[in-house]
Amino acid sequence: MITEFIKKWGAKKLALSVSDLTCILIASFFAIYFTSGDKIGRLAEDSTTLEKSIIFLIGSLLIIPIFRYYQLYKHKYFLRSGEQILLILKGLLINSIFVILLIFVVKTQAALQDSRSQVIIYLIISFVLIAVTRVFFFRFILRSNYIGENIRGFLTRRALAVGAGNLGQFFAEILTVKPYYHIELVGFIDDDPVKMGKSFNRIPVLGNREDLNELVDEQEIDEIFITIQNIDNKHLLDLMEKCKLTNCQVNLVSNHFEVINTRLDENEYHDMKVISVSTKSSPLYSEKFKRIFDIIGTSLLLAVLSPFCIIIALAIKLSSPGKIFYTTNVIGKNGRKFKWHKFRTMYANNDEKAHMEHLKKIITMDEGNKKLEDDPRITPIGRLLRKFSLDELPQLLSVMKGDMSLVGPRPCLPYEFENFKE
Numbered sequence: 001m002i003t004e005f006i007k008k009w010g011a012k013k014l015a016l017s018v019s020d021l022t023c024i025l026i027a028s029f030f031a032i033y034f035t036s037g038d039k040i041g042r043l044a045e046d047s048t049t050l051e052k053s054i055i056f057l058i059g060s061l062l063i064i065p066i067f068r069y070y071q072l073y074k075h076k077y078f079l080r081s082g083e084q085i086l087l088i089l090k091g092l093l094i095n096s097i098f099v100i101l102l103i104f105v106v107k108t109q110a111a112l113q114d115s116r117s118q119v120i121i122y123l124i125i126s127f128v129l130i131a132v133t134r135v136f137f138f139r140f141i142l143r144s145n146y147i148g149e150n151i152r153g154f155l156t157r158r159a160l161a162v163g164a165g166n167l168g169q170f171f172a173e174i175l176t177v178k179p180y181y182h183i184e185l186v187g188f189i190d191d192d193p194v195k196m197g198k199s200f201n202r203i204p205v206l207g208n209r210e211d212l213n214e215l216v217d218e219q220e221i222d223e224i225f226i227t228i229q230n231i232d233n234k235h236l237l238d239l240m241e242k243c244k245l246t247n248c249q250v251n252l253v254s255n256h257f258e259v260i261n262t263r264l265d266e267n268e269y270h271d272m273k274v275i276s277v278s279t280k281s282s283p284l285y286s287e288k289f290k291r292i293f294d295i296i297g298t299s300l301l302l303a304v305l306s307p308f309c310i311i312i313a314l315a316i317k318l319s320s321p322g323k324i325f326y327t328t329n330v331i332g333k334n335g336r337k338f339k340w341h342k343f344r345t346m347y348a349n350n351d352e353k354a355h356m357e358h359l360k361k362i363i364t365m366d367e368g369n370k371k372l373e374d375d376p377r378i379t380p381i382g383r384l385l386r387k388f389s390l391d392e393l394p395q396l397l398s399v400m401k402g403d404m405s406l407v408g409p410r411p412c413l414p415y416e417f418e419n420f421k422e
Contacts (some may be wrong), residue, residue, distance in 0.1 A: 013073040017064050019133050024063045024095075027126035028056035031118045056122065059099035063126075065289045066091045072134075081135045088130055096123045101296055156182045157222040157249075160215060162239065164188035164195050164205050168227035171253055172201040186219045209242065216246045223249040226277075240277050250277050294406050298399045309393055312343055312385065319381045322348030325394060330411040338403040340411060341394040345382025346375075 032052055067073065070087045096119055103115050159175075161168045168188055175185050187206035190196070195205045206215055215221065224243045231239070243250045252275050313324045323344060330340040378386065385391040398404040404411065 016073055016134070016138065017067075019138070020063055020067060020130055021060065023129035023133060024060040024126050025057075026129060027122050028053075028060050030125050031122035032056065034121055035118050052118065055102045056099065056118075058102060059095060059122075062098055062289075063091070063095050066095050069289065084135060085131055088134065089127060092123055092127050092130070095126075098293075098296075101300070104300070105296070156184050158220055159183050159185050159223040159225055160187060160189055160206075160212075160219070160221050161185055161203070161225045161227045162189045162209070162212075162243065163226065163228035164190040164192070164198075164200055165227070165229065167229050167253060169200045171225060171227050172203045176201060183223070185225075186221065187215070189215065209239070212242060213246060216248060221246070221248055223251060225251045225253050227253045244277070251275065252277050290405060290407075291402065294399050294402075297406050298396050302396055302400070305393060305396075312390060312393070315381050316344055316379075320347060320379045328413065330413055331417045332403055332411045335417075337414075338398065338401075338411075340403075341397060343385055343391040343394060345379060345385050345391045346377040347379055350377040 067088075070091050072084065072087055072091065099119055099122065100115070103119075161171060168190075172185050172188075175181060175183050185203050187204050188195075188200065189207055189209060189212060190205050191208045196208070198205055206219075212224075216224075224246065226236075226239060226243065228236070228239075240250060240252070316324050326342045326344040326346070328340055329337050331337055382391070395404060399406055
C-alpha cells in the first residue's frame with residue numbers, strides 16, 4: 001500500500017510535501033513559543049496554549065492542498081525561482097487567512113490572545129523556511145547534473161511519447177541533450193505499422209494507442225507527451241481523454257493549442273512549448289478545499305450581515321407591494337438548474353420581454369454585460385440596492401447549499417443560456 005501511494009503521488013512530491021509540512025510545523029511552534037514562553041512545555045496544564053496549538057496544527061495541515069492548488073509540486077517551478085517564491089507567498093497568505101478564520105470561529109479569549117503577533121510570526125518564519133528549503137536546497141538538487149545515481153533515479157520521471165514523427169524525434173533529442181529536465185523517455189507509441197519495433201534517436205517504438213494502458217503499467221510511466229502534428233481536433237481531443245484515463249501527467253507538444261478551452265499550464269523544453277492538459281488538481285484537493293472555504297466564509301458573512309438583511313427586507317416590503325425575495329430558476333455549473341434568490345428590486349408582475357431582447361442583443365453582438373439603462377420596472381429602493389449589489393446578498397444561501405461558490409461565474413437565466421454559443 002505504501003509503495004503504491006509513493007508511486008501514485010510521486011517520490012519528489014512526497015519529499016517536498018513532507019519538507020513543507022515540517023517547515024510549517026516548526027513555524028507554528030515558534031509562533032506559539034515566542035508569545036507563550038515556557039507554557040508550551042505544559043500543554044496539558046495550560047488550556048490557552050493547547051487551544052492555540054490545535055488551531056495552528058489544523059492550519060499547518062492545510063498547506064499541502066493549498067500548495068498543490070498553486071501547482072507548487074510541479075517540476076517547472078524549480079527552474080523559475082522568482083515565480084516559485086511568489087506562489088509560496090500567495091499560498092502562505094491564504095493559509096494564514098484560514099488560521100485567522102479558525103481563531104475567529106473559536107472566538108474564545110484564549111484563541112484571541114496574542115493572535116495577531118502569532119499569525120505574523122507564523123507567516124514570516126514559514127515563508128523563510130520554505131523559501132530556503134525549496135529555492136536553494138531542492139532546486140539545487142533538481143538542477144544539478146552531477147549527482148549520484150540513486151538521487152538521479154529519485155528525481156527522474158519516466159515518460160512515453162505518443163507520435164514518432166518529426167516532432168516526436170526532435171523532442172526525444174532535446175531530452176537526450178538536456179539531462180537537467182530529468183525526464184527518461186522510455187519509448188514511443190505510434191499507429192504506423194512501418195515504425196513498429198524501430199528506434200528513433202535510440203528510443204524504441206513500443207506499441208500503438210491500443211497498447212497505451214498496458215505500457216503505462218508495464219513501464220511504470222509518470223508522464224505522457226503527445227507529439228503529433230498532423231491530427232484533426234476531434235481525434236486530438238479523443239486521444240487526450242484516453243491518455244488522461246491512465247492517471248499520468250499528460251502534456252501536449254503540438255501546434256493545436258487553439259483547441260484547448262481551459263487555462264493553459266505551460267512548460268518550455270529548450271525552444272519548444274509544452275502545455276499540460278491534465279486536470280489542474282484533483283477534486284480532493286480543489287473542489288473539496290473550495291467547498292470548505294465557501295462554508296466557512298458564508299457562515300461568517302451571514303452572521304455579520306443578518307441584521308442588515310432584515311433592514312433591507314423591511315425597506316422592500318414597506319416601499320412597494322409584492323414579495324421580499326425574487327426567486328427564479330437559473331442555470332449553473334454543467335447546465336444544472338437550481339432555485340436562485342435575490343432581494344426584489346422591481347415592481348411585482350412586470351413584463352420581462354424588454355430584458356430578454358436586451359440580453360439577446362448583447363450576447364449575440366458580443367457587447368459584454370452592459371445592463372439595461374433607465375429600466376422603468378426598477379423600484380427606488382431597488383436602484384439603491386443594485387447600485388451597491390446588495391440585492392445579491394440572499395445568494396449566500398445558494399452558496400451554503402452548494403449550488404454556487406463565493407468565487408466563480410454568475411449563473412445565467414434560461415433565456416440567456418439559449419443565446420450562448422457552443
